[in-house]
Amino acid sequence: EAGVVQSPRYKIIEKKQPVAFWCNPISGHNTLYWYRQNLGQGPELLIRYENEEAVDDSQLPKDRFSAERLKGVDSTLKIQPAELGDSAVYLCASSFGDFSGNTIYFGEGSWLTVV
Amino acid sequence: DAKTTQPTSMDCAEGRAANLPCNHSTISGNEYVYWYRQIHSQGPQYIIHGLKNNETNEMASLIITEDRKSSTLILPHATLRDTAVYYCIVRVGDNAGNMLTFGGGTRLMVKP
DSSP, X not given: OOOOEEEOSEEXXXXXXXXXXXXXXXXXXXXXXXXXXOTTSOOEEEEEEEXXXXXXXXXXXXXXXXXXXXXXXXXXXXXXXXXXXXXXXXXXXXXXXXXXXXXXXXXXXXXXXXX | OOOOBOOSEEEEEXXXXXXXXXXXXXXXXXXXXXXXXXXXXXXXXXXXXXXXXOEEOSSOEEEEOTTSSEEEEEETTOOGGGOEEEEEEEEOOSXXXXXXOOOOOEEEEEEO
């Protein structure tokens, strides 16, 4: 069974340009997460979806970041415009349901470098 | 989520058991203990989790103390490919926030 799939794997953009990351969760997983990981630190949650609904977006910088999960499956995370400080790894994860005994699985991440 | 404390780094000889400790003295009764690891340039990889009882799978064993205030992840025969950052996370079991809150983790170096 395929795991969480993310693309692109690597992206280099100039500051002020837009960028988008795509995530396909594990089949059947209705909960989807976007995390950001800065160099040398642990991942930090940006947003959590239950099906199509964003149930926790308190850590998402809403002035430049947006996310959507229109049909409750795939999700897109967008940054516009990108800033130098946005350079990080953007991780997508998914789980089945919201019970904390259900494991959350991560994708390989999308590495963003803003120059 | 309850806060965890892990050593910043540890070394282990190849072929020996790696025992990674984690303190979570403020853990609540409905919080699970999860372990993930992250190898350089990869996403976090799930290892194991438990609530009260000790757990074992093909990757590792998880030993939780009776008072649940600490736990130990055991890699029985460490290999060079086990070199990674290991995260111990306690996860709340209600609607307060079904997510993982990562700390700094333990950087395990397996040496030949």
